[in-house]
Amino acid sequence: MTDAVRAALRAQRIELPSWAFGNSGTRFKVFAQAGVPRTPYEKIEDAAQVHRYTGVAPTVALHIPWDKVDDYTHLAAFAKEHGVGLGTINANVFQDNDYMLGSVTNPDPDVRRKATDHLLECVDIAAAVGVRDVKLWFSDGTNYPGQDSIRARQDRLAEALQQTYDALGEDQRLLLEYKLFEPAFYTTDVPDWGTAYVHCLRLGPKAQVVIDTGHHARVPTSSSSWRCCYARRSWARSTSTPASTPTTT
Template sequence: MPDIAAVKAALAAQRIETPSWGYGNSGTRFKVFARPGVPRDPYEKLDDAAEVHARTGVAPKVSLHIPWDRVDDYAALAAYAKERGLELGAINSNTFQDDDYRLGSVCHPEPAVRRKAVGHLLECVDIMDATGSRDLKLWFADGTNYPGQDSVAGRQERLAEALAEVYARLGDDQRMLLEYKLFEPAFYTTDVPDWGTAYAHCLKLGPKARVVVDTGHHAPGTNIEFIVAFLLREGRLGGFDFNSRFYADDDLMAGAADPFQLFRIMHE
């Protein structure tokens, strides 16, 4: 018989880090639907996060997204979070919205664009220093849409160079978390398409580089719990984005499509 008390204790002891953007407006891939009462700035997002933590008891951390959560004084923002019973978690970078990144960011064929992207990542590390955050979370929309559009091997080399520069900037207690995504928006090649690519780059960088598993970023039929077990064994599992999927990269609510899969992942 299962030890129900132990299961309940484990669930009560878990700590979930909610993303700041989750407290904003949401919608579909094609439109964001506005609703009343949505936070207008990072401080109001923390107010909402504090309410979530008060109701659940398991969500004491909030990750920030730059530039969406830019403020003049990050130390003050961290102090405000502490007053609300929260901590600031991972700092998420954004190298996918500027027009300059149409052909990529850290993998872009033009050095000036790559320099801009790396500069943003280094800014995020500065914000980590100011907030006391441990983790820099990276997801790149870099890739190509057509064969011959760029050198696949060359893009991997540019990616490695950028990651190495940012990794060298990390403090002793800071980590780099590299996320992968099967596709979107790149339709021919994506520069970090799977856990193996992310793991290979992290392995070369060093022990402070870890892989993020988004449970919605896999091809149909992928055994995600195997990936989790492997990365745990290698000491390279950095964290999760808990999403679910029916068809592709749906980003549905965790466990929506296959609740038992979520159980299997947690079991590992």
């Protein structure tokens, strides 16, 4: 290993997800283990220990409401005392029973309002602790033909993203995540990085695409992503600011 490689490895920064310190398992069962952190504070203590061992993991991403606390500034101060900082704030709109037919794309306006309010809550949390990035992932989709209007769902998604984007602070970013191979049974509302990219292009320079490469990518991006980019090209014309290229996580 050359000195340049060693220097590059020492200089890298890896943001640890708080949920990595919880019980793990498969999609079929979560296996309880002794010593697993019970609170966000205990997760931060474990993450801080990893950083002490490696020196390259100085921040911890939070997932709301998994890491919900009464006082986020106190949590940030606790993290600083342990030698780490808070990182990306991740929203969760995929576990509530109300989201059975979708969150921000749900045909029920009350459910959409609930989901969008949570996204705005995450923006507020990020602002309270001085964090730049708010990351959104949507499991929304349909399970059979005729369940809902695919076009209308894209419009609802765009509306929620716009409200969230408008709430960002000057130095904040919205990260729209696409997970490889995370489909609904019939259609998925963010089915590929192209869809995520077009939405970000419409929003502006503070919106970026994140691709979760941890879901076993097997083939290069298909032409469907490019078709998606052009399918709603009128959105892209509505902004004169080029969007950022996709990043990976």
